Structures are given as structure tokens and as C-alpha cells.
Amino acid sequence: MDLRLTLLLICLCSQGAISVEDTNKESVPLVPLIPLMPSNPIENVDNQNIPQLENEYTTEAPILATTAAISTNRGPLEDEQNEECWSTGRSPQSREVLAAAIQKLGVQLLQNLETTPEQPNIIISPFSILLALSQLALGAVNETRELLMHHLNENTLPCYHESLNNIFMQLRNNDLQIATRIFLRQGFQLKQNFVDNSRRFYDSDPAVLESLQQINDWVNNATNGKITDFLTSLPPNFLVMLINAVHFKGEWKSRFDPRFTSRGVFYLDDKHMVDVEVMENAKHPLSLFIDNELEAQVARFPFMKFMSLLVVMPMSGRVNISSLSEKLNFSDLYNRLPKERAVQVKVPKFKLEYSQELQEVFIKLGLGEIFSKPNLAEMADGPMLVSSVMHKSYMEINEEGAEAAAATTVVISRASNPVFQLTRPFVFALMDDMTQVPIFMGVINNPNPGAPVLQRGEHGSKDKVGFPMDKNHAGSFGGPPK
Structure with missing residues (x-):
């Protein structure tokens, strides 16, 4: 009886030692x-x-x-x-x-x-x-x-x-x-x-x-x-x-036709812009909405295999990460995206x-x-x-x-279809759709850093993207900042 009890105690102590060792493992x-x-x-x-x-x-x-x-x-x-x-x-x-x-x-x-x-x-x-x-x-x-x-x-x-x-x-x-x-x-x-x-x-x-x-x-x-x-x-x-x-x-799930790519502008701020190549699609399937708290447009560009480019573009001005940081939740934005619909889309090409x-x-x-x-x-x-x-x-x-x-x-x-023109500074996250892990994130302030910066209005009454630069257009999706 004493021998069996002794063996049992030894067994229990041994297991306890293993447990402690395991707890410290990383x-x-x-x-x-x-x-x-x-x-x-x-x-x-x-x-x-x-x-x-x-x-x-x-x-x-x-x-x-x-x-x-x-x-x-x-x-x-x-x-x-x-x-x-x-x-x-x-x-x-x-x-x-x-x-x-x-x-x-x-x-x-x-x-x-x-x-x-x-x-x-x-x-x-x-x-x-x-x-x-x-x-x-x-x-x-x-x-x-x-x-x-x-x-x-x-x-x-x-x-x-x-x-x-x-x-x-x-x-x-x-x-x-x-x-x-x-x-x-x-x-x-x-x-x-x-x-x-x-x-x-x-x-x-x-x-x-x-x-x-x-x-x-x-x-x-x-x-x-x-x-x-x-x-x-x-x-x-x-x-x-x-x-x-x-x-x-x-x-892309929906590619852009290179025949419709042309020279356009990207607005650096209220007064300056830069020439870029702009991809365009008159009826691009896109999921987008306006987030009033962020005062920004949110759009998702899906890829073929469970990845997406999620874009957050403030309605006016430059990207201010400090003001956005406490309210910016890519997973929340991702989950609130509506169904895709046909949208007139303009997106700058870039290699950075x-x-x-x-x-x-x-x-x-x-x-x-x-x-x-x-x-x-x-x-x-x-x-x-x-x-x-x-x-x-x-x-x-x-x-x-x-x-x-x-x-x-x-x-x-030791609106015709809605319009989404990515023509101003924006925040992006390249997301994995399944885990919602942001693989890449960034802020694009100037997709063409090598080009000369132009003053607003140097192109005349109509900029190269093709819409009038007036106050009525400024409030539409992606138009010139207010």
C-alpha cells in the first residue's frame, strides 16, 4: 500500500514538473x-x-x-x-x-x-x-x-x-x-x-x-x-x-481596358495638382459608400482570389492620419460595404x-x-x-x-452611374478577404512624385480628367476638393 502511494506521488510530481515547464515555453x-x-x-x-x-x-x-x-x-x-x-x-x-x-x-x-x-x-x-x-x-x-x-x-x-x-x-x-x-x-x-x-x-x-x-x-x-x-x-x-x-x-475581378487609359490629374491639395495616367471604366462593378464620421468615401476593388484593395478617400483636403486614426477601422468598414453596383470609375496608375x-x-x-x-x-x-x-x-x-x-x-x-474618381490623397489597405488582415497599408499623397507640381487652374476651365472645375462639380465623388 505504501509502495503504491509512493509511486502515485512520484507520478503526480512528474506531471506537475512537465506542466510548469510547458507554461514557460514560447x-x-x-x-x-x-x-x-x-x-x-x-x-x-x-x-x-x-x-x-x-x-x-x-x-x-x-x-x-x-x-x-x-x-x-x-x-x-x-x-x-x-x-x-x-x-x-x-x-x-x-x-x-x-x-x-x-x-x-x-x-x-x-x-x-x-x-x-x-x-x-x-x-x-x-x-x-x-x-x-x-x-x-x-x-x-x-x-x-x-x-x-x-x-x-x-x-x-x-x-x-x-x-x-x-x-x-x-x-x-x-x-x-x-x-x-x-x-x-x-x-x-x-x-x-x-x-x-x-x-x-x-x-x-x-x-x-x-x-x-x-x-x-x-x-x-x-x-x-x-x-x-x-x-x-x-x-x-x-x-x-x-x-x-x-x-x-x-x-482585378474587373480589369480596366487600356484603350480608355489617358492623361489626367491628381489633386495634391486645394491649390495643387499633378499629371498622372488615369484608368477609366464607365460601368465598373464597385462597392462604395460615404462614411459620415470619417467624412470620406470608402470603396473596395476586389481581386480574383480573396484579396481586396480597400480605399478611404477624405471628401476634401489631404489625408490626416492623426485625425483619422481613432476612427479608422478597416474591418468595420469592410463589413459595412454594400453590394456592388455599376459605377463610373477613374483610378490613377502608379508604381511606387x-x-x-x-x-x-x-x-x-x-x-x-x-x-x-x-x-x-x-x-x-x-x-x-x-x-x-x-x-x-x-x-x-x-x-x-x-x-x-x-x-x-x-x-x-552585438447616374447615370455614380462616379468614383480617385483623384485626391487617400489611405489604402490591401486586405486578405478571409482573415481581414491588412497585408499592406499606406497613404498616397502623390502617385507621380517625379512630375512637376502645377497650380490649380493652369489647365484652363477644364482639367485633363474631363470635368468642369466649378463649385457644382466639387461636391461629387472624387471631384476637386472643396
């Missing part, structure tokens, strides 16, 4: 590029060629066991809890929380990023950026982890990385190309648990970095040639780069690129600690800090559809 999301830098600089790294050293990591071949193989080392209780977390991650509630978190991050970035004469537009992939920070969170502990998880989802998701993995897989199934990679300085070792979780949650394998060209070629291939020369040099004393790239190419170091804006948002004194003990031993968060993006809209690409690196170094 899951990893998909990630962008992250280099690691120690606080005490190590020897200089040549920016073009890094000496080859013997290392367990290879450039291309995977080095990890499969998820199934990894799971064989877990006990029954851990497997049960793990399956429960994966189930939670697949729930609609988790998807909604993450979609809202990605949108919130995107709006915060749009609100804090500044335009310049050289870069009058902002185009970002909040999904790509969130992936980068999420993978960084896999390697963080204590206050650093709490800080990151607060900004990523306000600590509302108990199974965060499983939930992000679920969205990651859904987006990939919708013909959105997502690539992830971990580049390592030769001889540097990551902790195996971080490597395992990076593969498990974000399909991200490590590779030894041999040259700068290796990174740029990887990004170029992952974005179908749309983002070239991603980095101009390797960060000094880098240890690890977590990188991801997103590429989308979609065909955007590049931004995000360190300053993240410091504004309260993430300054990751650039000064982060605790990344789950990633590797030794002092490290995030030295850079680089983001580059590309977007093109033409008669056939739209193409967009982005890459992120976190461097850790």
Missing part, C-alpha cells in the same frame, strides 16, 4: 530579418565577404528536425496542452484579435512616419513588420518579452505564436508569397529552442551568411524582383538577421517604392528598450541589442491588377 511567429549585435563590439566584419568557418548551419540545407520529430520528445501532458494551444490558435476569436493588432500597428506606423519631398507617400506591410517583432519576441524574456507582447497584441492572446502561425498558413494558401530566413554570422550559435520554434511557427531556417549579395539575392527572389539592393552594407558586428519578405500579385529605417518610429511608440538594453536570453547567450529595423516596399497598380512586395529586417548586433 512559440515563435514568422519573422523578418534580424541581426544581433553585442554591447561589446566583436571583431569587424567585412561587408562584402565573410570568412568561411566550419559551422553546424549550412547555407541552404535545413538543420532542424521536423516538427513531428521534435514533438516525440514531449510527454503526454505537454502534447495535450500543445494541441490545445494549436486549437486555440485556429479559433475565429484569435484570428480577429490578431487582425486587429496588425491593423493597429499599421495605423500607428502611418501616424508616426513622416513624409518628405523625396518620399511623399508611405507604403508599408504591417504584417511583415509584425512578423519581425514576433520572431524577436521568441528570443526575449522578462521585461523585454512583456514589452513586445504588449505592443503586438496587448497580451490578450494566450497562444500568440500558434495564432500567428495559423494566419501565416491561411495567407500562404491565398496565393500570397511569404518567405522567411535567419542569417547567421559564421561561428555564432543560436539556442536550439529558438531555432526549433522559428521553424515550427514561421518556417524560418538558419543559414550561414557568406556575403551581402546573398541577402539581396534572397530578397530579390522572394519578392519576384521587385525589391533589389535591399541592404547597401552589412551592419557592423552583426550576429543574426531575421528576415521576411511578402509578395502579392493579383488580377518606399524605404524606411523604423528605429525612430518604434522608439516613439514606446519600444525604445529593444534598441538599448533588451533581454534576448532565449535567442542566444551574451549581451545583444537591436541595432536596426529596415523596411522596404513596392506597389504598382495598373489595368490588369496590383502587385506589392515588402521586406523587413530586424538587425540585432
Whole structure:
């Protein structure tokens, strides 16, 4: 009797130990590029060629066991809890929380990023950026982890990385190309648990970095040639780069006929405009409405495979993200869209690129600690800090559809028919229809930055789009601002 009781107690204690161990485990999301830098600089790294050293990591071949193989080392209780977390991650509630978190991050970035004469537009992939920070969170502990998880989802998701993995897989199934990679300085070792979780949650394998060209070629291939020369040099004393790239190419459900594309104007503000190429369709199926609270027109341009371009164009003046931010909810706008109807549509063609170091804006948002004194003990031993968060993006809209690409690196170094004319600054979100995750977001203030800016009225009483420039027309969909 005493022996049986003793064995039972041993069994219960063993299960309790497994439970505690499991509670402290973290899951990893998909990630962008992250280099690691120690606080005490190590020897200089040549920016073009890094000496080859013997290392367990290879450039291309995977080095990890499969998820199934990894799971064989877990006990029954851990497997049960793990399956429960994966189930939670697949729930609609988790998807909604993450979609809202990605949108919130995107709006915060749009609100804090500044335009310049050289870069009058902002185009970002909040999904790509969130992936980068999420993978960084896999390697963080204590206050650093709490800080990151607060900004990523306000600590509302108990199974965060499983939930992000679920969205990651859904987006990939919708013909959105997502690539992830971990580049390592030769001889540097990551902790195996971080490597395992990076593969498990974000399909991200490590590779030894041999040259700068290796990174740029990887990004170029992952974005179908749309983002070239991603980095101009390797960060000094880098240890690890977590990188991801997103590429989308979609065909409109209703294409624009190139024969009706002509020169037109885009109104920068009440006094200035710029020449652009304008696509036109007299009877384009479009879902649109006026949101009185935003004082803006909202329109949805659907693609063939469960993606949409959602446009929010203020009725007058320029886009003011600060005033829109508290009221701008893309999911709410998406759910309020009415049925499509035939609309006279005019949309500018454009091909734009955007590049931004995000360190300053993240410091504004309260993430300054990751650039000064982060605790990344789950990633590797030794002092490290995030030295850079680089983001580059590309977007093109033409008669056939739209193409967009982005890459992120976190461097850790030691009435007729109604009329809708998109002829003024606007906010956009390229949405996945199934998850309502905003893959790309941005503000288009000038779709043709290289063209000379003209004073209103220089074209005479009739502008190039073809409608009279008078006060009666100014109140119609997309006409000149009041």
C-alpha cells in the first residue's frame, strides 16, 4: 500500500514538473530579418565577404528536425496542452484579435512616419513588420518579452505564436508569397529552442551568411524582383538577421481596358495638382459608400482570389492620419460595404517604392528598450541589442491588377452611374478577404512624385480628367476638393 502511494506521488510530481515547464515555453511567429549585435563590439566584419568557418548551419540545407520529430520528445501532458494551444490558435476569436493588432500597428506606423519631398507617400506591410517583432519576441524574456507582447497584441492572446502561425498558413494558401530566413554570422550559435520554434511557427531556417549579395539575392527572389539592393552594407558586428519578405500579385475581378487609359490629374491639395495616367471604366462593378464620421468615401476593388484593395478617400483636403486614426477601422468598414453596383470609375496608375529605417518610429511608440538594453536570453547567450529595423516596399497598380512586395529586417548586433474618381490623397489597405488582415497599408499623397507640381487652374476651365472645375462639380465623388 505504501509502495503504491509512493509511486502515485512520484507520478503526480512528474506531471506537475512537465506542466510548469510547458507554461514557460514560447512559440515563435514568422519573422523578418534580424541581426544581433553585442554591447561589446566583436571583431569587424567585412561587408562584402565573410570568412568561411566550419559551422553546424549550412547555407541552404535545413538543420532542424521536423516538427513531428521534435514533438516525440514531449510527454503526454505537454502534447495535450500543445494541441490545445494549436486549437486555440485556429479559433475565429484569435484570428480577429490578431487582425486587429496588425491593423493597429499599421495605423500607428502611418501616424508616426513622416513624409518628405523625396518620399511623399508611405507604403508599408504591417504584417511583415509584425512578423519581425514576433520572431524577436521568441528570443526575449522578462521585461523585454512583456514589452513586445504588449505592443503586438496587448497580451490578450494566450497562444500568440500558434495564432500567428495559423494566419501565416491561411495567407500562404491565398496565393500570397511569404518567405522567411535567419542569417547567421559564421561561428555564432543560436539556442536550439529558438531555432526549433522559428521553424515550427514561421518556417524560418538558419543559414550561414557568406556575403551581402546573398541577402539581396534572397530578397530579390522572394519578392519576384521587385525589391533589389535591399541592404547597401552589412551592419557592423552583426550576429543574426531575421528576415521576411511578402509578395502579392493579383488580377482585378474587373480589369480596366487600356484603350480608355489617358492623361489626367491628381489633386495634391486645394491649390495643387499633378499629371498622372488615369484608368477609366464607365460601368465598373464597385462597392462604395460615404462614411459620415470619417467624412470620406470608402470603396473596395476586389481581386480574383480573396484579396481586396480597400480605399478611404477624405471628401476634401489631404489625408490626416492623426485625425483619422481613432476612427479608422478597416474591418468595420469592410463589413459595412454594400453590394456592388455599376459605377463610373477613374483610378490613377502608379508604381511606387518606399524605404524606411523604423528605429525612430518604434522608439516613439514606446519600444525604445529593444534598441538599448533588451533581454534576448532565449535567442542566444551574451549581451545583444537591436541595432536596426529596415523596411522596404513596392506597389504598382495598373489595368490588369496590383502587385506589392515588402521586406523587413530586424538587425540585432552585438447616374447615370455614380462616379468614383480617385483623384485626391487617400489611405489604402490591401486586405486578405478571409482573415481581414491588412497585408499592406499606406497613404498616397502623390502617385507621380517625379512630375512637376502645377497650380490649380493652369489647365484652363477644364482639367485633363474631363470635368468642369466649378463649385457644382466639387461636391461629387472624387471631384476637386472643396
